[in-house]
Amino acid sequence: MDPIRNPYAPGAGQRPPELAGRGRELDVFDVVLERVARGRPERSLMLTGLRGVGKTVLLNTLRSQAISRLWGTGKIEARPDQSLRRPVAAALHMAVRELAPRHRAPERIDDFLGVLKAFALRANPAAAGGRGAALRLRDRWQPGIDVPTATGRADSGDIEIDLVELFTDAAAVATDVGTGIALFIDEMQDVGTDDVSALCAACHELSQLGGPLIVVGAGLPHLPAVLSAAKSYSERLFRYQRIDRLDRVAADQALTAPAVREQVEYEAKALDLLYDKSGGYPYFVQAYGKATWDNAPRSPITAADVRMAAPEAEAELAVGFFGSRFERATPAEREYMRAMASLAGAADPSATARVVDDVDPDAAVPTAEIARSLGRKPASLSPARDALIKKGLIYSGERGTVAFTVPHFGRYLRTQPG
Template identity: 35%
Template sequence: MSGEAYDPVSNPYAPGAGTPPPALVGRDAVIDASRTSLRRLRAGRSTQHVLLTGLRGVGKTVLLRTLAAVAEGEGFRVIRQEAVGGDDTVISLLRQARRIMEDLGPGDRVGRALRSIESVALTVAGTGFELGRAGPSPDREALADVVVDLGAAAAEHDLGIVLAIDEAQGLAPGDLRRILAGVHRAGQDGLPVWCVLAGLPNLVGVVAKAATYAERLFTVEALGPLTPDQVVAAVVEPADDMGVGWAVDATSAIADLSDGYPFFVQVWAYHTWNAARDEPISRADVDRAGPAARLALDTSFFAARIARVPDSEVAYVRLLASLGPGPHRSGEVAAAGGRATSELSAIRDRLIKEGLVYAPRYGWVEFALPRFDEYVRRTLPPP
């Protein structure tokens, strides 16, 4: 087939946001441990919940979706939500919870869960819930009761409940505290409720601040780059299924160019397939794909983030990028711009809230996207 293009319609790679890759590699241990936890809950035994943390592009959302599918196969009803801030997240959680309860049919525990849902809904404007005058008094704290009552109603029907929340560092602190309180109480009561939260590395600190018992409630799975062997598997296995081979130097090049970040791996493999002319796919094919792959990363992964940042915050981004790969002390960033740390703290906090940077530890800051510092130095004027 040398000299002929590979069919782009048959391209097996999936460089999308949260799009499941054709071969999910390097996450088997997390999946197996989660399946064990779910089965322990169904058997009436206690277990820990899971925090999935990592930079953007390491596959947190994909793994969260995979664990949700595993849970459904184990007899759990799943509430899956991306935390978007404000009341919208709670509104969606309540709607999903209500649908699950209504699907279970009438019963004392289902009725109690619906009353808890209604009580919280009364505190959230614009939910669209139809509420009767004789309903309970508004009570935002009842969000913890919702979690417990969902678990009790599900257990009555020999089912379980999973709360799967992505971008969980974006939850309002009070709502996160209430959800964790409900998960904790459900565990104390022996109810089949399992919680998996995914987010940036600072999620561990966010959760610990919301609940003093968080370190005992959760197991932390810090997702990092794939190993070179795992990159090879992610690239080779989907092609093998189609009778297409990859040269060793080609997969090694993708491992180097992607730094092992799953999203980058998919981008490079996808564009290499479309540019390939050799059989097996060669290092020369990877080189041919370089301009398209880099452009795709710049325009879709990086530029979309910087486009949402106002000029006042772009200046901070440029200062941070000028220091090279992080993390860096907040004081170093301020000093690079001739400013005091206190002058830039509000901007730093806004960037953390927007998910562009995070604080790996107190007083430090780092980009939440791998290689973002390189992109900023290439595309934005120096500070």
């Protein structure tokens, strides 16, 4: 069929033509926005899940919901080597600029921007090599805010104190306008320890004050553990939503709804096979759907078309989704992951066949078993394990276990030569 009309869109954070199976999450966020607008207490929201389940797509969709209600919004992507100070300042700058035209007192906006500028410019002396280094950094970089820098507010240098004051002032601006501010943070598990603690403290303060500012984060499955390690009350501070693979009905909808708009249909057996191949993971659904469309000669699409296209989809996944991540690992880290994959495969009767609903091919593996299979002491493998966690290739949801952050990564490794 015509590849130009191909409706499927496998891509990092790229919204699929049919956002299937996420109605509950969208409805929950609608309730959050409405409650905050009415001055009701509400928690910030954390989305967790493996890579490829559509967290970034959902995060962007939630942001669109907030914008449609005339909220001020900003979005950042956390990086393990970057402080939140500048990205948060840029995101809140964007959010307040969206609110500024509706504010009756321009000087109030300028006052907040002065505080925001002070927050952005206040480098951490300890991290920057002392006060002199912080001042040199201030001389080199400006945040693009054309107002005088405020003093005595959000400029102490302690990120927790400063972020609490900044969020409180931003919420006050939103209150003046009769709306709210939403800060969206992707890859939130990569936020540094001090910054995570500061974010929790700021959200805690806002929840007590009833300020109309919420944080919506998205991260890997161990994000709740990261937040809990920073502040014990984070377990009650946030509303957690696990984003999982699509069930059969939603996966079929993701494939058939865009096709119907192009006057194309699927045979039932083709949808059976596509679900077996993709496992319901949204990224895989799009990848297999795209390859199948390009290889199918006509409508309706058949199971034979899916079988013909599957090697093309798998080759693309092997390079762009699995292989690029595997290449980032050192030899020692690859050995560790291969041991993980081997142990997961021994417990997975569908390792080389189809996905079965009562079998989890991405289940966690005990670290003690990994060490035993490699004939090593667990302590000697800690550097490889810690490095893989920092690279976002594995995570530890429970003490003494690890799992892949990428769906079906173990199956991919079991198909590769040692």
